[in-house]
Amino acid sequence: MGENVLQAKGICKSFHDPVRIMVLKDVTFSISKGEFVSVIGKSGCGKSTLLYILSTMDTDYKGELFIDQENMLGRSEKQLARIRNEKIGFVFQFHYLLNEFTVLENVMLPGLKLARWPEAEVKLRALEKLRMLDIQALSGKMANQLSGGEKQRVAIARALINDPIIIMCDEPTGNLDKANGLTVFNIFKLLAQEQHQTLLVVTHDQEFAKNTHRIIEMDDGRIVRQ
Amino acid sequence: MNEQTRSFTVKAAFIAKPETLYPGLSVEANIVIQSKEMALTIPRSYLLPDSTVHLSKGVIRKVKVGLADYQKVEILDGLNKDDVIYKPVQ
Amino acid sequence: MKSHLIIRIAKSLLLARWRQTLVAAVGVTFSIAMFITLLGFMNGLNKLLDGLIINRIAHVRLFKEIKPNAHQPINSSDRFKHSYNFIRTVKSESSRQAIYNSGAVLRALKKDDRVSGVAPRITAQVFFNDGVVDITGVINGIDVEAESHLFHFNEYVTAGKPIDLKHVSSSIILGKGLAAKLLANIGDVVQVTTAQQERFSLKVVGYFQSGLQEVDKTQSFASLATTQKILARPSDYITDIQVKLNDLSLAPGVAREYAKLFDTETEDIQTANAQFETGSFIRSLISYSVGITLLIVAGFGIYNILNMMIYEKMDSIAILKATGFSGFDVNRIFIAIALSIGFFGGIVGLLFGFLLSSIIDQIPFNTAALPTIKTYPIDYNPVFYLIATTFSLVTTYLAGWAPARKASKIDPVVIIRGK
Known part of the structure; x- marks a missing residue:
């Protein structure tokens, strides 16, 4: 496979509430460009916690994290926000769109924040992503008028807007019915196959995981199989 | 003498006439009634209310006072010109 | 960003x-x-x-105060200037309240850039005769135009025309309270007696109301010429010069300067009206x-x-x-x-x-x-x-x-x- 886009070296994390519990124990793995990886494990095995660390939102851990071969250690909050904006796309279990904005604006916001392209081009790109996900008809609607499946697709479009090197998903189908779940999975698969988009999906859906390139299985804060 | 205002009218003449005189000019004069050679005066503020003065070493001496105005006081008796007096602390 | x-x-x-x-x-x-x-x-x-x-008070007021002269004549005489002179019963210098050389002072003031206007005044203490009763009062001899311009005199004249003071000879504008006491209507003639026991008849041409009752009960206004006539003084007799400055804050400094320059007493608005x-x-x-x-x-x-x-x-x-x-x-x-x-x-x-x-x-x-x-x-x-x-x-x-x-x-x- 190609170059490393994400590398975790001996990541440890513990919660101190109310007693010290190690939730991640020496997690080491890497993801190469174009891989479609799923992380599975039982509830409470630490897979979500790992995702938040990998996404740079949680900085309270031990070990080393490289994104795009850059060490994330000791970076300022502002620098990390910039890295999230530029290199990481997010899709969450709950759709987390900004209800005050239209679908199009929701997709555009990270692009406007990055300001790599002028606004008109960001808009074109956003429309293109929406078309790709077959939801261009929704672009003018307010985010809170959409169904769950539609919201999740908008969230995926938003994750794609800045051409991230990796998309991270936290139970992207966890809150969807089977049909919508399948649609979302097919979108991911398409992204992986046709655009060689690197994807890291945390899920407890065995069916979903089975169809990814690589499965990382976790149990009690450790990687037991990858 | 004008009984009502208790004042006198005095007529005076110029000894040396000024070059120009303006209408409505007034004159002001002092009348000398006594003059005294070698009188001793001290500043008024050095004199205590009961006609005493502070000499050196805290000694207080009674003096006899003559003429006085707000600035100076004539000393008739009780001091000579070589005495040292102190200003009383207020 | x-x-x-x-x-x-x-x-x-x-x-x-x-x-x-x-x-x-x-x-x-x-x-x-x-x-x-x-x-x-x-x-x-x-x-x-x-x-x-x-607004009715001058920023700087020049006047002559009755007080003993600081330079007594004896101290400038050759014979006595080296001795200490005790002077008893010092008398104030003449009864002259007028400002010396008032014409020249007025001209000099008008030339000063800091001055926005000057108004000369004469104050005369008089009695208004109302039958057998005498009411004490004050006649302010004023330059109507200057007073109106600088101190808004015209605004306080509630009846009659202020300018009549200038055009009608021997005319007077009475304070509203004073007029009420004298039962004087516009057009009536009031009798005044000066401190020198001279009697004059003045024609009422208006009332003024200052908003301060005490003032309205005692004050009245006449032209400079009328007041000079009442007091039997020449036309350069002026007891007060009211100066209005362009910048009020300069008043204390200007007041000190004028006191020295014109050898008069001066009072500035800040000192007089701090409250x-x-x-x-x-x-x-x-x-x-x-x-x-x-x-x-x-x-x-x-x-x-x-x-x-x-x-x-x-x-x-x-x-x-x-x-x-x-x-x-x-x-x-x-x-x-x-x-x-x-x-x-x-x-x-x-x-x-x-x-x-x-x-x-x-x-x-x-x-x-x-x-x-x-x-x-x-x-x-x-x-x-x-x-x-x-x-x-x-x-x-x-x-x-x-x-x-x-x-x-x-x-x-x-x-x-x-x-």
Whole structure:
């Protein structure tokens, strides 16, 4: 496979509430460009916690994290926000769109924040992503008028807007019915196959995981199989 | 003498006439009634209310006072010109 | 990071909660409107009261005071100047109250750049004869045009024409109270007796009302010429010169300078009327403190609403942070929200304040003491509007500061995990 886009070296994390519990124990793995990886494990095995660390939102851990071969250690909050904006796309279990904005604006916001392209081009790109996900008809609607499946697709479009090197998903189908779940999975698969988009999906859906390139299985804060 | 205002009218003449005189000019004069050679005066503020003065070493001496105005006081008796007096602390 | 994106997000968040926004903005609007109205009204009153007294008082007054000469003649005589002279029963120098060489002094004053106007005056103590009763009074000999121009004399003349003093010989304008005591109507002739027991008949051509009853009961005005005639003085006899300066604050310095230059006594407005400034200052202080209190209350309203908004918008904040907005950006968004509430609330407040002031300005306010005032006084000083805008922005900024900080510190992981 190609170059490393994400590398975790001996990541440890513990919660101190109310007693010290190690939730991640020496997690080491890497993801190469174009891989479609799923992380599975039982509830409470630490897979979500790992995702938040990998996404740079949680900085309270031990070990080393490289994104795009850059060490994330000791970076300022502002620098990390910039890295999230530029290199990481997010899709969450709950759709987390900004209800005050239209679908199009929701997709555009990270692009406007990055300001790599002028606004008109960001808009074109956003429309293109929406078309790709077959939801261009929704672009003018307010985010809170959409169904769950539609919201999740908008969230995926938003994750794609800045051409991230990796998309991270936290139970992207966890809150969807089977049909919508399948649609979302097919979108991911398409992204992986046709655009060689690197994807890291945390899920407890065995069916979903089975169809990814690589499965990382976790149990009690450790990687037991990858 | 004008009984009502208790004042006198005095007529005076110029000894040396000024070059120009303006209408409505007034004159002001002092009348000398006594003059005294070698009188001793001290500043008024050095004199205590009961006609005493502070000499050196805290000694207080009674003096006899003559003429006085707000600035100076004539000393008739009780001091000579070589005495040292102190200003009383207020 | 482009600010217009921040403003755009702030705007969307605001509009999504427009009812709350409105409540917060109305708080600011109310306090700004009250601030403007209160200050305008208070300062209007201040100016009115100042006008009652300060406008009628010269900035610098030149006069001659009766007092003993500091340089007694004996001290300049050759024979006695080296000795100490005790002088008893010193008499004041003549009875001359006039300013020496008044014509030249007036000309010199008029040439001074700092002087905006000069008005000569003569004060004469007289008795007004009303049958067998004598009423003490004062005739002020004035230059009607100069007095009207500098001290608004014409505004206080409630009946008759002030200029008649100049055109009608041996005429007088009586204080309203004095006229009432003398039962003198316009056109009547009043008898006055001077301190020198001379009697004169003067024709009443008007009344004046200063707003100060004590003044109206004793004072009257006549032309300079009439007063000089009453006092049997030449036409250069002037006891007072009232000087109005372009800059009032220069008064003490100018007063000292003139005292030396013209060898007269001088008095300046600050020294003579310090208490009026204190009164004005306290009134301003009260209005400012009430206005600022209102703004602080409005500030708390904004603080509350922003806090609530942040609580409601936790998810949105988490999303913004997850998609690459830094804490600083989030902070700026909420500060922008607070400031726009302050700005728009403030602008509307200024408008309402102006409207409310104009309404008060229309309310009739008639009082016997203030003949020229018909409605409540309002001061439309733009400085108040400037201060109000600044204050509204500052308070809303401060009110937004803590919530915005809180928003910027929100940990997206906690929110996303917490679902």
